[in-house]
Amino acid sequence: MGGSSAFHIIFSVTFMVILLGGLCEAVFHIAVDIINDIGPNVQLGLHCKSKNKDLGSQSLAFHQHWGFREAINLWETTLFYCHFEWGSESKWFDIIELKRDQWLCENNQCVWSIRPDGPCRLTGQEKCYPWHAVI
Template identity: 70%
Template sequence: MCGSYTFNILFSVIFMVILFGCLCEARVHVNVDIINNIDPNVQLGLHCKSKHKDLGSQSLAPGKHWGFIEGINAWETTLFFCHFEWGSQSKWFDILVTKRDQYVCKRHSCVWSIRHDGPCRLTGREKCYHWRDNI
């Protein structure tokens, strides 16, 4: 009986290692690319982060871009939000929302054009969004 119990425990541990190893390997990664299209003469400040990761502050000259690559978690709840500043403006937007972006951006970068009236995702069919209310 002890041998059977040991075998079951060992088998369960090996199965879990293989299962979770496959889940980690199969993670989908999304490339996010942000372009400053505010105005030809306006510098854009941005700071992107998630609940667990801070990507730091960036500064984009007009027409320039910055990006990051992030893996989508197994629960498909990955979320990155960015704070954008230019002139006297201060805006927020959820730049990576798994349910909204992962299938559109799975094979190509999720390219975002940051504009006065809101961010527009250029990947796939262009879609523009409203700024979030300030946090």
């Protein structure tokens, strides 16, 4: 009888973790929209990824948009970075840094303008950031 009760408790806890984890994963997302604002006639190459997910390479004409939507992990440590190239330039930036963006992006939508001096978040109050140093 004691073994059966332990099984039911373990089963119930496991089921709740899976159910709640699935609900949290399905409910909390962040969307990113990236705009090429480097300059007229300048093609912007970009490649975004996280520790576990590679979104592949993209190429954007001037003022063209590209975006993606990702689930926020349970620990709220979601991080995506992008590598940008145009002309002879090669830059990178953390395009989703949840602690920085979560409360500033309207309706969990972050719009980024990619400019020569650095990316600028257009949602909320516009804020520009410097490029990360290339190692």
